[in-house]
Amino acid sequence: MHELGIATSVADTVRGEMRRHPGARPVRVGLRIGEWAGVNPDALQFSFEVLARGTDLGQVTLEIESLPIRNRCAACDAEFRVVDYQTVCPACGAANTRTVSGHEMEIAFVELEEA
Amino acid sequence: MKVEVAKKVLNENDRLADELRRRFETHGTLCLNLISSPGAGKTTLLERTLETLDRETRVAVLTGDIQTDNDAARLARFGFPVKQITTGGTCHLDARMIEKALADWRPNELDLLFIENVGNLVCPAGYDLGEAAKIVILSVAEGEEKPLKYPSIFSRARLMVLNKTDLLPYVPFDMERARQNARKVQPGISILEVSCTTGDGLAAWQQWLAAQHPRVRFGVAV
Numbered sequence: 319m320h321e322l323g324i325a326t327s328v329a330d331t332v333r334g335e336m337r338r339h340p341g342a343r344p345v346r347v348g349l350r351i352g353e354w355a356g357v358n359p360d361a362l363q364f365s366f367e368v369l370a371r372g373t374d375l376g377q378v379t380l381e382i383e384s385l386p387i388r389n390r391c392a393a394c395d396a397e398f399r400v401v402d403y404q405t406v407c408p409a410c411g412a413a414n415t416r417t418v419s420g421h422e423m424e425i426a427f428v429e430l431e432e433a
Numbered sequence: 434m435k436v437e438v439a440k441k442v443l444n445e446n447d448r449l450a451d452e453l454r455r456r457f458e459t460h461g462t463l464c465l466n467l468i469s470s471p472g473a474g475k476t477t478l479l480e481r482t483l484e485t486l487d488r489e490t491r492v493a494v495l496t497g498d499i500q501t502d503n504d505a506a507r508l509a510r511f512g513f514p515v516k517q518i519t520t521g522g523t524c525h526l527d528a529r530m531i532e533k534a535l536a537d538w539r540p541n542e543l544d545l546l547f548i549e550n551v552g553n554l555v556c557p558a559g560y561d562l563g564e565a566a567k568i569v570i571l572s573v574a575e576g577e578e579k580p581l582k583y584p585s586i587f588s589r590a591r592l593m594v595l596n597k598t599d600l601l602p603y604v605p606f607d608m609e610r611a612r613q614n615a616r617k618v619q620p621g622i623s624i625l626e627v628s629c630t631t632g633d634g635l636a637a638w639q640q641w642l643a644a645q646h647p648r649v650r651f652g653v654a655v
Contacts, residue, residue: 320524320556327442335436342434349442356555356585403581403617413620417588423442423559429435 321357325365328425329375335428336374342430344378352385352422359384387420446560449528453535453563460541463646464548466562468586469570470579471552474596476504477629478570478638479547483511485639487650491542495534496549497526504549514538525556528563544648554579558586565645566591573597574604577611584618592623592641599628 332344351357359382366380387400391407392414398407405415441447457464467475479494486492493514496504505517516538518530526548548564550557558567569590571579574597580587587593593615595608608626615622625641627634639651 320559323523324442327445331438331440335438339434339436354585354588356558403584403614405617405620415620421585421589425438425440425442427435427437427439432434 321361322365322369324357324362324423325369328366328380329369331425332375332378332428335430339430341433343433344375344428344430346379346381346427346429348381348383348426348429350383350385350422350424350426352420353387354417354420355423357423383426385419385422388418389415390418391415443559443561446528449532450561450563453528453531454565456540457546457563457565460543461646461648462540462543462546463649464546464562464564465645466548466550466557466564466567467570468550468554468557468567468590469552469572470554470575473552473570473572473575474629475549475552475570476507478594478596478627479508479549480511481629481632481635482547482638482642483508483513485635485651486511486513487652490544490649492545492547492649493538493543494547494549495526495531497530497551499523499551520551524551524553525560526550526562527560531562544646545642554583554586558583558589568592568594570594570596571611573600573606573608573611577607577614580611580614580618587615587622588618590619590622592625594638595624595626596629598626598633599631 328347332347336344363380370376370378388397389400389405390397391412393412394410396407396409406413407415469475494508495516495518497518497520498504499520499522502517505515508515516534518534548562567590569586612624625637627638643649
């Protein structure tokens with residue numbers, strides 16, 4: 319539902335980089351979105367396209383990397399991917415594990431082409 | 434030329450939320466962010482809470498809705514400060530709205546601040562408001578699969594309140610499954626069962642609140 323707001327924030331970041339690199343043309347933005355970030359990648363793509371169309375961002379493509387849920391075990395420190403909500407540590411069987419990744423909503427990079 | 438940005442999309446919101454959190458901590462204000470789908474009973478739970486809070490407890494409520502100030506009117510009856518945030522279409526509250534709404538209140542005079550978010554289990558999960566804890570409210574009329582369908586919010590809430598337990602004889606809701614599902618997405622989540630209609634379980638809710646802050650006390654026993 320709020321993908322348009324996120325797309326706006328991405329556009330602001332790209333324009334910030336354009337100001338820092340005068341004359342360069344933005345071509346690609348890398349995003350890292352966690353599986354549980356509550357963001358739908360398709361809706362985000364669509365929102366960004368609508369927002370960018372006919373503007374200085376019209377040629378920019380979004381590259382969305384989806385990050386799975388990963389937990390770390392409090393007992394043995396093993397890190398593992400959570401599949402089907404199974405949060406018990408596969409290495410030692412401990413139940414006390416903490417989510418360390420999967421909530422991300424980050425802009426990783428902006429790629430620009432020199433004029 | 435690839436420029437590494439490595440910046441959170443909601444960077445600005447998170448920065449402001451951290452600022453609010455520091456402010457709340459400095460002033461000894463417990464801020465709780467209440468999140469649920471529309472109609473799960475956030476406002477009613479707050480009504481039941483405000484009517485039994487000790488008058489010495491300095492509490493205030495910020496209540497968010499897309500339109501109308503009905504909720505603020507419902508909550509203002511109890512004599513505590515209440516402010517409506519009308520988002521005009523936005524599906525969640527953000528830290529900027531909270532900061533603005535707090536501007537003409539003195540934060541050092543609050544023990545407890547409830548934020549009633551816009552009814553929505555998706556978007557509010559991503560927006561930090563500087564709260565000490567998120568509380569998710571799930572009514573038994575909604576179904577026990579909700580924690581699995583909306584893991585983002587259930588994995589971030591400290592407490593799940595299962596509301597409308599008086600409806601259990603009339604709806605196919607598996608209480609044990611609901612608990613298991615919530616613990617699947619977050620093993621450490623606390624769970625309370627309440628009925629705001631009959632008052633069942635509200636004593637445990639009061640105890641939970643009182644345990645979070647020494648100045649949160651209740652006058653009238655439920």
